[in-house]
Amino acid sequence: MRTLAIVGRPNVGKSTLFNRLAGKRLALVDDRPGVTRDRREGEGRLGDLSFRIIDTAGFEEADAESLEGRMRQQTERAIAEADLCLFMIDARAGLTPLDQHFAALLRRSGKPVILLANKAEGAAGDAGLVEAYALGFGEPVAISAEHGEGMADLAVALMPFIDEEMESFDEAAAGGGGDDEDRADRPLRLAVMGRPNAGKSTLINRLLGEERLLTGPEAGITRDAISVRWMWEDRPVTLHDTAGLRRKARISDKLEKLSVADALRAIQFAEVCVILIDATHPLETQDLRLVELAAEEGRAIVIGFSKWDLIEERQATLAELRQEVERLLPQVRGVEIVALSAVTGEGLDRLMPAVFRAERAWNVRVSTGQLNRWMQEATDQHPPPAVRGRRIRMRYATQVKTRPPTFVVFASQADEVPESYRRYLVNALRDSFDMPGVPIRLTLRQPKNPYAEKKRR
Template sequence: MTAIVAIIGRPNVGKSTLFNRLVGKKLALVDDRPGVTRDRREGEASLGHLRFNVIDTAGLEEADKDSLLGRMRAQTETAIAQADVILFMIDARLGLTPMDQPFADLVRKSGKPVILLANKAEGKKGLDGIFESYALGLGDPVPFSAEHGEGTSDLLEALAPFVDDEPEEEEAFDESYGDKRWVDAPAAAGEEDEEYNDPNKPLRVTIIGRPNAGKSTLVNRMIGEERLLTGPEAGITRDTISVDYEWRGRPVKLFDTAGMRKRARIEEKLEKMSVQDALRAIRFAEVVVVLLDATIPFEKQDLTLVDFTEREGRTVVIGLNKWDLVADKNGLLAELKEKAKHLLAQVRGVPIVPLSGLAGEGIDRLMQAVFESYDVWNRRVSTARINRWLEGVLSAHPPPAVAGRRIKIRYMTQAKARPPTFALFGNQLDHLPVSYTRYLVNNLREAFELPGTPIRLHTRGGENPYDKGKK
């Protein structure tokens, strides 16, 4: 079994920087201000020949258990309970502080092996802090620099007794999903069907929405544990956190993201970093659930998020959260579906699922819609069916003439799926009006049952035989 290593310490000692170094990717948000990390983040790490799972945690602080800081501390204590070995990190340049001793007592009482890591020990400025750290009673400190990687061999030597040199044989890790998702690359031609037919590969589902829409509460209810920080405060989530989930035997990788406000309201650097992290999660998702607050649905920002998701080519499911607070449920649902036809024409037919993350209602319907949308996103239509359809559409509404010459459409074929992409062949197609292209897309969506998914239509014009002699 793979060992679990938890990185523990007070705020701003460099825990997230070390986490990023161990997993080999800049997954955790890093900033000079203290308290950036709030949720605990897990990742697959490597150090030399060692392979293990590492947990990044929020900085330990004394606080009331019902406050936000208190709930952050509870998440850290959960990580300590899960860990096989603890990396207790201090700031060697700052030296010991009054906060370090009680937290050192906390990890000591856990009964887990503890490695004292004196971070920011590059140069001579950290020597005093290294000597002071002996007072914690956690053994010899390991001088280290998470920023520059100095002291890696010493950390490797300290971890080796607690981490197996040769972990059990496991399935090769696929970097196109999971915590290393940012290195994902589009599938090459012919690989899409192979990926789609792999039932063992988790479906990547990203949950987005405005602040305080209930994203983290929904994820906690789905997985059945308080994995993510929640509360009445808006904007609690900062990092994009991935968690494993299973629905009816199907593996799913859920990505909880920070709430995204209007761009004009975002001023702080940290919030910008959180939003960028959420946007990356959309780009590497397969299905995106846009979570709306049912008490104030279809705000402008909600429409912006749906539009961005469609432009990225991800299939969309709309979740109406806090549905338990709605009085006239049937009337409001009918009204919102009618609004969606006009406001979200680019994803016409998008599934709209009422639910309550707090009460746990509607989750099964949501996941049913997610997998149905995923099937539509992967759908392929034969060229023969497309051209029989095209013949009828052209007869009912021929393309307009341009400068006295009618645009000729010869045939159409599906170039790829994920999302469904079609190629239209003919003459003068660069003059095809946007309205006629929209007419074709809407008819494609209706004829081949492609609701809610983005549809791409590319034109391919033929060469003019009389232009061959021209330079």
């Protein structure tokens, strides 16, 4: 499949075109320039043409060590990786010196280029269309990425470069069906979450072995939830890097709100969430809230304590952190904990095995026979309490789904079962069927009375 990189200076509409070609709102879009920072990849289609697309940061002249300079390096890597560049200018603004500079860079790259004059709807873009010829890339394709105008002309321009492939990329991206037997062939969807500057992008870069994501000392660099394909020991993985999540009270900027919503969407699509916590400032309120969010969504969870290279008393600190996690997060009791450093690589060999153990526990299926033997033992060991002089009777248990494991227990006076006894049953399930750290959902129901209808008659 051919790879197309959408390139151009800031705020010309690259992310809007990316979303239109992808057929869904994947990239953040805002009126201000410089919203996109990391390069985002996706599967695109235009008519019968299928391709891989890369959205890039706006190209700016800046010092190589600055944030803008590092963004430029990401864009240059995307150009090197692409088979074809879609060079976008703003037809309404006309040519700028930065457009000219970008054109020179593309010519030096030797990659084929299609020139796109965006925002060309109406007469306001006519002058910019004429100016675009001066860039030396032939006739510009007039489009409006926001309104979908000119897409047929873009498809015609793409045809010489892309074979017509009727590929069902949507099924491939979604990972196919949900059967257990093909789980090993589908990408594991893994989201890395945490507060700003916890080291999420640095961790993913270390796993990939390349500077794929933008990193630096500045907090809040990542804005989009970036997805990256990866192979770990012959198992495909889709890594989701998310924006750092702060407390709601501190989020006032519209763009940050969009970034948070994008991160929360990534959690909903993930199977396993690695909650990355800064070991130098561990278990703050927002860290606990992030674990709660992932648990509420029913995701398998692994906790990673990052920046472990900065900790001196490591054994004592780790023992203390384990105790605190057990005390503060009882809803994910037994959750896997990995101490790691993305800078030195320490602990990374333990991270992915922990992730796959969490995924296996998340997919546990318990037979009805096993469940009812377990329930008999659990109630014998700790009988249900009596309510108004009548003892609650646990009659029958069954598992209704996996991912996360979800159980229904039928009991007399189900509405009267105290929360403490419900927690006892959840923890007994967790211990008996080896589901550490996985959110377990348990519903108590009252069985129907077969004689109730006769009484009414």
